[in-house]
Amino acid sequence: MATVTFDPLPADLAEIQAKMESHARDYGLDFFPTVFELVDADQLNAIAAYGGFPTRYPHWRFGMEYEQLSKGYAYGLQKIYELVINNDPCYAYLMRSNGLVDQKLVMAHVYGHCDFFKNNYWFSQTNRKMMDQMANHGNRVRRYMDRFGVEEVETFIDACLSIEDLIDIHSPFVKRFDEKSRYDFDHPPDHVDEPPQPGRFESKHYMEPFINPPHYLAEEAQRLHEAQQSKSHFPNEPVRDVMLFLLEHAPLKPWQLDVLSIIRDEAYYFAPQAQTKIMNEGWASYWHSTIMTRQGLDAADVVHYCDHHSGTLASSPDKLNPYKLGIELFRDVEDRWNKGRFGKDYDDCDDFAAKRDWNTNAGLGREKIFEVRKIHNDLTFIDEFLTLDFCRQYKLFQFGYNPSSDAYAIESRAFPQVKQQLLFNLTNVGRPIIAVRDGNYKNRGELFLEHQYSGVELKVSHALDTLVNVHRLWGRPVHIETVLDGASATLSFDGSEHKTEKSEESTA
Amino acid sequence: MRVEHDLSRFRKIVRGKIRQNLRKYITHGEMIGRKGRDLVSIPIPQLDVPHFRYGKNGSGGVGQGEGEEGTPVASGEAENGQGQAGSDPGAHILEVEVSLDELAAILGDELELPRIEPKGKDRIEQKKARYSSIRRTGPESLRHFKRTYMEAMRRQISSNTYVPDRPRVVPIRDDKRYRSWTETPDPQANAVVIYLMDVSGSMTDEQKEIVRTAAFWLDAWLSSQYQGVERRYIIHDAAAKQVDEHTFYHTRESGGTRISSAYKVCSDLIASEFPPSEWNIYCFQFSDGDNWGEDNEKSLELLRETLVPQANLFCYGQVESPYGSGEYIRSLESAFQEAHPKLVVAEIENKDGIYGCLKRFLGTGA
Numbered sequence: 051m052a053t054v055t056f057d058p059l060p061a062d063l064a065e066i067q068a069k070m071e072s073h074a075r076d077y078g079l080d081f082f083p084t085v086f087e088l089v090d091a092d093q094l095n096a097i098a099a100y101g102g103f104p105t106r107y108p109h110w111r112f113g114m115e116y117e118q119l120s121k122g123y124a125y126g127l128q129k130i131y132e133l134v135i136n137n138d139p140c141y142a143y144l145m146r147s148n149g150l151v152d153q154k155l156v157m158a159h160v161y162g163h164c165d166f167f168k169n170n171y172w173f174s175q176t177n178r179k180m181m182d183q184m185a186n187h188g189n190r191v192r193r194y195m196d197r198f199g200v201e202e203v204e205t206f207i208d209a210c211l212s213i214e215d216l217i218d219i220h221s222p223f224v225k226r227f228d229e230k231s232r233y234d235f236d237h238p239p240d241h242v243d244e245p246p247q248p249g250r251f252e253s254k255h256y257m258e259p260f261i262n263p264p265h266y267l268a269e270e271a272q273r274l275h276e277a278q279q280s281k282s283h284f285p286n287e288p289v290r291d292v293m294l295f296l297l298e299h300a301p302l303k304p305w306q307l308d309v310l311s312i313i314r315d316e317a318y319y320f321a322p323q324a325q326t327k328i329m330n331e332g333w334a335s336y337w338h339s340t341i342m343t344r345q346g347l348d349a350a351d352v353v354h355y356c357d358h359h360s361g362t363l364a365s366s367p368d369k370l371n372p373y374k375l376g377i378e379l380f381r382d383v384e385d386r387w388n389k390g391r392f393g394k395d396y397d398d399c400d401d402f403a404a405k406r407d408w409n410t411n412a413g414l415g416r417e418k419i420f421e422v423r424k425i426h427n428d429l430t431f432i433d434e435f436l437t438l439d440f441c442r443q444y445k446l447f448q449f450g451y452n453p454s455s456d457a458y459a460i461e462s463r464a465f466p467q468v469k470q471q472l473l474f475n476l477t478n479v480g481r482p483i484i485a486v487r488d489g490n491y492k493n494r495g496e497l498f499l500e501h502q503y504s505g506v507e508l509k510v511s512h513a514l515d516t517l518v519n520v521h522r523l524w525g526r527p528v529h530i531e532t533v534l535d536g537a538s539a540t541l542s543f544d545g546s547e548h549k550t551e552k553s554e555e556s557t558a
Numbered sequence: 559m560r561v562e563h564d565l566s567r568f569r570k571i572v573r574g575k576i577r578q579n580l581r582k583y584i585t586h587g588e589m590i591g592r593k594g595r596d597l598v599s600i601p602i603p604q605l606d607v608p609h610f611r612y613g614k615n616g617s618g619g620v621g622q623g624e625g626e627e628g629t630p631v632a633s634g635e636a637e638n639g640q641g642q643a644g645s646d647p648g649a650h651i652l653e654v655e656v657s658l659d660e661l662a663a664i665l666g667d668e669l670e671l672p673r674i675e676p677k678g679k680d681r682i683e684q685k686k687a688r689y690s691s692i693r694r695t696g697p698e699s700l701r702h703f704k705r706t707y708m709e710a711m712r713r714q715i716s717s718n719t720y721v722p723d724r725p726r727v728v729p730i731r732d733d734k735r736y737r738s739w740t741e742t743p744d745p746q747a748n749a750v751v752i753y754l755m756d757v758s759g760s761m762t763d764e765q766k767e768i769v770r771t772a773a774f775w776l777d778a779w780l781s782s783q784y785q786g787v788e789r790r791y792i793i794h795d796a797a798a799k800q801v802d803e804h805t806f807y808h809t810r811e812s813g814g815t816r817i818s819s820a821y822k823v824c825s826d827l828i829a830s831e832f833p834p835s836e837w838n839i840y841c842f843q844f845s846d847g848d849n850w851g852e853d854n855e856k857s858l859e860l861l862r863e864t865l866v867p868q869a870n871l872f873c874y875g876q877v878e879s880p881y882g883s884g885e886y887i888r889s890l891e892s893a894f895q896e897a898h899p900k901l902v903v904a905e906i907e908n909k910d911g912i913y914g915c916l917k918r919f920l921g922t923g924a
Binding site for chain 1: 560561563564565566567568569571605607608609610611612613614615616617618619620621622623624625626627628629630631632655704707708711
């Protein structure tokens with residue numbers, strides 16, 4: 051039921067694919083077997099609406115997505131050229147109506163993505179059988195819809211989707227908590243009223259005040275007391291993975307827990323793609339450009355290719371194009387390592403002319419960019435390789451919101467500002483950092499979230515609506531602490547009405 | 559593909575939301591400004607899945623290109639779609655585009671309007687344009703950039719002016735290629751809607767707003783029932799004339815009121831342009847009903863003898879005015895004592911009355 055089958059590629063495209071694949075391999079790209087499917091524009095829009103998985107669970111927002119895509123396509127505003135799925139084997143979709151040159155370019159581009167998926171560290175924990183997993187998810191959700199009603203399940207999914215970005219994107223790589231075993235009956239005793247006593251060194255009684263100074267003992271007792279207090283706190287430390295916290299503690303029915311876990315699984319699957327947008331697209335563009343201009347192009351194709359390529363890399367002032375930034379940074383890194391422009395000697399060099407003409411013929415560029423694509427994500431990539439020279443050459447600037455004119459305007463061209471802004475926008479994939487601070491707020495089973503404020507305020511209207519959905523999951527009043535107009539504030543929803551409490555003192 | 563299922567779920571939700579708010583949309587007339595050629599974009603609250611997101615205060619980004627410090631790069635609106643971040647829940651709103659036909663269908667369902675049986679044959683052939691070919695002349699806005707470039711390059715290479723080291727390709731007039739269209743005939747049943755409005759001194763802006771809103775919805779419904787709808791606008795005070803749409807809604811005269819003058823213009827119009835045997839004719843008249851007493855008889859005669867027999871439907875909507883006496887509707891009612899199937903009258907007290915008026919006007923299915 052959940053399988054979607056396509057015809058094999060026609061002979062001419064199959065031939066191109068074989069060529070492109072061998073070019074890609076010759077350059078050292080390393081990818082999963084890649085399956086290309088040829089689909090109509092309409093099918094492609096539908097598949098794209100499902101995030102690349104035709105067998106995904108049913109939900110109205112995919113229909114909305116599809117309508118936007120197909121309208122955009124019908125009006126000639128946008129067109130999807132390519133769609134690649136991180137899976138083993140890798141699936142890639144080609145649009146039937148595209149010309150041969152476009153198909154060539156897209157294939158070369160796709161092999162870049164496939165190599166990235168397979169080798170980039172941040173993808174290492176993703177499920178490589180996601181195609182099957184998604185179909186499985188789809189079946190489970192459909193079964194719940196049959197049993198409990200479409201409306202019921204769909205509105206529950208709405209609520210889950212509201213917190214789909216409240217996950218801990220680093221948790222696949224670190225162990226935050228000890229594994230809990232369900233057979234672990236060794237709970238701490240319920241009565242821990244007895245405060246722990248600070249340790250003492252043994253001493254002769256006349257040395258006692260010196261070896262165990264009373265003020266120190268008092269401090270230590272206080273510290274232990276606090277530690278015990280915070281231990282009885284629930285959770286002990288703020289939990290970034292809000293979805294996990296709700297899975298473990300929210301009063302949900304079994305089918306609801308299953309749906310929530312499905313949404314969470316998918317959120318973790320998609321997270322690395324958001325974390326590596328610049329690198330992933332940059333890497334794929336680097337390779338389509340390299341392969342096409344060296345091997346792939348016939349004379350007749352050049353103009354078509356250039357038109358398409360320049361369209362992909364076009365940028366507008368208020369939006370950085372990840373394709374453009376990515377490919378240029380990779381080229382810059384390659385160039386620097388080819389010329390040996392790195393390391394202490396280069397960094398310490400103060401002579402402008404020497405620096406400009408610096409070339410040790412190190413020839414390490416290719417090797418370096420392969421290494422970079424293996425270990426970095428966008429945040430670390432920018433942090434490590436965005437240089438002052440690059441910033442100047444590509445005329446990067448930092449812009450900010452000006453409330454008095456209700457507009458965004460250029461604020462600075464200074465390198466530190468530009469870099470800081472860019473890094474900020476990439477931190478936590480550009481989303482506010484939110485954690486569960488208290489699952490038993492005021493000892494009334496209320497949920498207290500904290501927004502770890504770092505300069506940008508939340509959009510209040512969205513936050514209030516999101517609280518409604520969190521409440522639907524938690525079942526008790528929910529709160530979020532944040533900063534509004536420079537002062538700390540708590541937004542609450544108790545199931546019937548919203549409340550906003552602002553503290554008087556300003557944090558600014 | 560199973561996306562059809564999700565698409566229909568989405569549409570159903572949208573329709574549900576529109577239906578919930580239809581009365582509000584109708585009375586406020588806010589939709590009119592959002593009308594494109596075939597689509598209306600409707601702001602629908604609470605359809606988007608809300609997330610915790612950054613707002614505008616303190617936000618920023620990195621861009622690429624020229625510009626001094628202080629140069630604006632984008633307006634706050636553009637970045638956030640909806641401008642002001644209000645603190646009311648539900649202030650984040652998704653704009654959904656709905657085709658006028660779909661909107662009319664929702665209106666029809668909600669008001670329980672009967673479908674209309676068109677009369678006459680599909681006679682008039684409308685031409686439909688499809689942009690599917692290329693030609694050598696045309697407006698610059700239709701220039702095909704790549705083809706033009708290719709032509710220019712071909713010419714330069716063959717005339718040896720192309721320098722590979724400095725590949726500058728400059729098109730001359732002969733190189734230019736333009737998108738072009740072909741026309742296909744499209745037979746249609748014909749309908750004409752004639753709006754008559756009293757613009758005498760006693761009709762205020764508020765009343766015109768009511769007329770405007772009512773006319774929008776009448777239009778939406780009739781357009782969904784007929785393929786191509788012609789519209790004609792007549793305004794009158796003591797004298798009447800045919801005007802274009804803009805003038806219709808924006809003129810303010812100050813004279814007295816002689817309804818018969820408008821009827822005369824209307825019947826002349828029908829006689830010269832829209833023979834009733836071939837056209838489905840709809841007349842909608844709006845007035846505050848403050849006609850000159852001596853004119854009533856002449857008006858009613860024109861109505862009885864020509865307009866009502868010729869039209870599929872003749873509707874009279876009387877907008878309550880602080881200045882008018884509003885007695886015309888009484889004389890109309892007494893003149894057509896037994897309910898006439900083709901003549902419908904309605905009184906519109908205020909904006910809320912539009913809803914009921916639409917139901918009365920279109921409820922006959924004529």
